[in-house]
Amino acid sequence: MHLFEYNFEHDTSIKMPTYTKFLSLIKQGKFTTSKGLIKVTSKDESWNAGVMALPAYVVNLLPDVYALTEQFYPATLHKTCEQYAFSLVLKNASELHPCDSYVYHYWEHGQKITADSLFNKLFTSSFKQLSLVEKEAKVCVLAKQLPGLLEGHILLLRDRALQAFSHDQFSEGYRYAWKVLKKEPFNVQFVRDLLYHAKRHLKIR
Incomplete structure (x- = not known):
């Protein structure tokens, strides 16, 4: 997955009602999957799901991801419940490794707006007239510059x-x-x- 973000207990001071509800929900401890009950605690991990590279056998784990999401979301309305479900199921079934050194993934609202503005400057009518090789070269230049451009x-x-x-x-x-x-x-x-x-x-x- 993209990268490790936090343990569920990472910051109980965040004033997000949906996150508070999620912390309260997992105090129940156990949730149903196709393999029986699994225990979820505040020590468990959330990994960012914006990038995932999955082996073929993971298709067999998807019913458990759905099952946990359906137990987490209605009780909390927390938008990250699906990410939590993937993190828990994959962590229990295998090892998770970060891929942020290979893929630059941005997801914050400010990052999205900023990246859109930078790409809009690139994708002009003159860009459309370039050859595929020239387009790839220009996109690669911007992609390499993007992390630094976003941060500042x-x-x-x-x-x-x-x-x-x-x-x-x-x-x-x-x-x-x-x-x-x-x-x-x-x-x-x-x-x-x-x-x-x-x-x-x-x-x-």
Whole structure:
């Protein structure tokens, strides 16, 4: 799978009702699969499912992935339940290995918007006129640059600042906010958002 993300107990301070419901649900401990009951605890792992390379025998495990997803999701409405089900079933049946050194997978909202904007600049009408070899060469150049371009892009920095603030991770929020302000100090909407969260931080303290 793409990479190891966290144990289910990784951050109980995250104010996500669906995640809190999931933690409460797995305290029940055991869930039904085609092979009987399996135990799920807060020590179990979530692996990012944005990239998966699976051997053929995994097709026989899919009923168990479906079974766990159907037990997790209705009780929690947590959008990552299918990923959790894959992580648990595959971990129990085999070894999981990360593939992030081979595939650059981006999934955050800010990353998606930023990548779309970069690819839209590449895929112009003149790009369509290039030969296949020329197209591949240009795409390869952008693909190699993409990780660095995403990490420093203003859209991603803004999104990470606001995401951190929304989870009450104020130190991280201020760190990203400072990077945003250095790049665009006169973004009125972002300054308003920053002031809102700063006032909220003062009230919490």
